[in-house]
Amino acid sequence: MEIAIGIDVHKEKCAAFAKFAGKGEPRPRHEEFLEKFNERFRRFDSDYRGMTELADFLRDHSVHILIENSTKSQDVYWMLRGLGLEVTVAHATDLKHITESMNKNDDNDAAKLAGYMRRRLWGEIEFARCYIPMQEILLQRELCRYDLRLRSELTALKCQIRSHMLIRGWKLTRDYQNIVCVAALRELNAADIDIFKFDVAKARYLKQLVAETDRALRARMETNRMFDIIWSIPGFGILSASYMTCMIDDISRFRDGKSLAAWMGLTPKLDESADKPKNCGITRRGIPR
Template structure:
């Protein structure tokens, strides 16, 4: 068995080939493209080997290329590779060497590595589409805040605080059309609104035959876009052996400190995708509004005032993740309890 560490960059990839005993056979650099990856494949022809790289923008495509060609390739979570990122002797050759060494020790069960789950094909397309949809939604909300702030500073008042509708936008154009900056902000807002609607239609088109997305839409307050955004991260519920692991994946599990006889639980880890925690928060609020007698809404009402707002929201988000886990695992629609 050979172990190959890959340190990938925009234009250059550095490989370190290590034997089963830890001896470095070769370190070489090549282009960070399919031609460069073929160079390694040719060198290792007839040999059994594995490849490890740090997950990044410049290694995902290289990893995909290896996987398609049957190479046993892995991407490690960069947050877990602190020995590389914090090393004083950080060079491309040293990084490739360390990655090869980590891979060898991990394969022998002597070291724990956090291997990233890399989605491919339609799952990756859906994830990227949903990420872009969330970014557009965020930009739309920020633009609305800029509109409201600009109008307040310039004493441009409206009879209603709800400026989200197209009717309100048209009225603003009619009444304050001479305000160039405001008109530009309105144009930006309408652009993001149109983009969001187009993306929603594309997401619905991609998910029209996905049973997991359909199951999540049975939860009151969760539409197709939100369900797709959640599933774009989960991908396959079979990856998670329990609801605890699903919560940990979303960064909603508490930090645990175990020292001697003392065990303490701190704030949530916040690992994973921050955008998805934002989506979970929106989903909880929508669910409580559309299902006021559901167990999450009742819990939120009964603990309001007794818990800090942020702590209460985290608890409700965890309950929603528990609900999502059960629905997907059992493949049964939502039932109010």
């Protein structure tokens, strides 16, 4: 049996709905199967176990799954693909009946996604597919985000150390630009104050993690020509160059430099009134295409 399935994806739970997508009218046993599926997978876990149960239930059927692009959709896409299912990720801008619906909930969204997929299989509509990076690229992005979180935590620790020094009226022998440099941490540790010792231990630990993460990023980007070009631009470090490289991924998917700038949100917003165009500030948000 040919089945069109819509899955409304969320962080912890998903909602699925299936519709008959074959030719003619569904047979009674087909209708019974679809009813069981819709009841069983009205809510199911977004993890690998939940996706495995869904794939096992649909075994021996021709399945076409449609999900809306979101932060979780890439993980779900690769889980379902790994289980041998055909999956399409569509842009929200092409699913207007869902995004503009006045009766929006998980069940209705899943049913409408299934309807979209069925109409596409019947050749009635077409919609743009999202670009889904390879799993290796997704892992690199997570590594960049982890590095960024470590750096943010280290920055917060610098403020915390200065606050502890101010409360105790304690000063370093010199005004260090980087208060977690080796010399500054050595002075803080020698002060023999408990809170300073804790700060020093945490700073050294975070600095070690940042250094190891940077080495891992550099090793992953060792043969990447685009990374080398971006890293050569003044102001770019290993983290920023790595993050931009793995976010762009395949540069050939952009028509030209203008498309890349629009995707990055660097293009100015256009405000037009009474045939008088006016360029405003940059959009700071990319076009999902």
